[in-house]
Amino acid sequence: QSALTQPPSASGSPGQSVTISCTGTGNDVGGYNYVSWYQQHPGKTPKLMIYEVTKRPSGVPDRFSASKSGNTASLTVSGLQAEDEADYHCSSYAAGNGVIFGGGTKLTVL
Amino acid sequence: EVQLVQSGGGLVQPGGSLRLSCTVSGFRFSSYWMLWVRQVPGKGLVWVSRISSDGSGTYYADSVKGRFTVSRDNAKNTLFLQMNSLRVEDTAVYYCARDYSSGGDFWGQGTQVTVSS
Numbered sequence: 001q002s003a004l005t006q007p008p009s010a011s012g013s014p015g016q017s018v019t020i021s022c023t024g025t026g027n028d029v030g031g032y033n034y035v036s037w038y039q040q041h042p043g044k045t046p047k048l049m050i051y052e053v054t055k056r057p058s059g060v061p062d063r064f065s066a067s068k069s070g071n072t073a074s075l076t077v078s079g080l081q082a083e084d085e086a087d088y089h090c091s092s093y094a095a096g097n098g099v100i101f102g103g104g105t106k107l108t109v110l
Numbered sequence: 111e112v113q114l115v116q117s118g119g120g121l122v123q124p125g126g127s128l129r130l131s132c133t134v135s136g137f138r139f140s141s142y143w144m145l146w147v148r149q150v151p152g153k154g155l156v157w158v159s160r161i162s163s164d165g166s167g168t169y170y171a172d173s174v175k176g177r178f179t180v181s182r183d184n185a186k187n188t189l190f191l192q193m194n195s196l197r198v199e200d201t202a203v204y205y206c207a208r209d210y211s212s213g214g215d216f217w218g219q220g221t222q223v224t225v226s227s
Contacts, residue, residue, distance in 0.1 A: 003154060036213025038155070045205065045217040046155065052211050089155050093212035097160060097169045099145065104154035 004029065004090055004102035011108040012080045020105045022073040022090035028100050030071035034093035037066055037075045040104075041086045049088075050075060077107070085109040112136035112216045114206055119221035126196050126225070132189040132206030132218050140164070140184040143209035146191050148202035149220075156202070159191060160209060174200075196225045 005023040012018035022029065022037075029035055035053045038046035048057055050066040053073065063078045073092070077084050090102040118130040132144070146158040159180040160169040168180050179192040189206055201224050207214025 003156075006154075032212075034212040036211070038214075045220060046207075046214065048210070048213060048215045051213050051215070057215065091155070091157070091213050097167065098171070099157040099160060099212055101147070101155040101157055 004092060004100055006088075006090060006102035006105045008103070009106045009108065011110055012077075013110045014080050014082065016080050017076055017078045018080060018107065019074050019076045020088055020090075020107070022075070022092075022102045024071050024073075024092055024100065026071060028092040028094040029068065029073050031095065032093045033068070035066070035068055035073040036091045037064075037073075038089045038091070039084075039086045040089060046089060080109050082109050112208070114208065114216055114218035116204075116206055116218040116221045119204065119223045121224045121226065122196055123227050124196060124198055124225055127192070127194045128196065128223060130191040130193070130204055130206075130221060130223075132191075134187050134189070134208070137208070137216075139182075139187040144180075144182065144189045145207040145209045145214050146180060146189075147205045147207055147214065148200075148223075149205070150202045155205075158204070161189070193223070196223075198225050201225045 037050035040046045053068045066075045089104045094100040113135045161180045165182045177195045181190045203220040205220045206218040208216045
């Protein structure tokens with residue numbers, strides 16, 4: 001049950017786009033369309049931004065989009081804004097009814 | 111409004127036990143699977159446990175299997191995590207979350223568990 005692999009950090013300037021990757025295996029990310037992404041500001045609880053690989057919950061701006069190719073899922077934040085600076089975590093269903101998370105990526109808006 | 115209110119947690123010695131609770135409102139609790147997730151401050155989220163809507167299916171991370179037990183009382187809209195044989199490495203903030211497509215769409219406020227002598 002090793003964690004999904006995310007880059008520890010990512011950055012971009014306001015208005016730019018940034019993409020964060022999340023790499024697993026065929027037993028999790030690659031095998032199922034149940035990848036989720038969360039935004040977490042310091043001291044706050046995680047907020048669901050994406051579920052089922054590409055779907056946005058109500059209220060999440062369409063600047064946030066996601067995709068998956070093979071064992072790697074990706075979250076793209078377009079038109080970066082200062083309030084997007086946060087930690088981003090991915091998760092996936094894992095074979096055997098488990099869930100697995102990534103190590104998290106700290107997004108800095110320069 | 112969906113709410114998940116956590117209680118329990120605190121400081122315990124290695125080998126000790128704690129019971130966390132998560133009382134929900136604003137949705138039909140008995141229709142949803144639920145998750146427990148933990149996080150060491152400054153680190154990533156780590157899945158701990160998952161329970162089916164009727165409680166018949168329970169699933170655990172290898173790191174807690176045999177020591178932690180998840181359960182629920184659908185009549186009281188409450189989720190539990192019984193933690194036994196606690197280790198220093200179990201120290202973290204513990205969150206309950208409503209399971210939505212194997213992710214968490216609503217989260218409790220988190221409760222600190224500290225295992226230390």
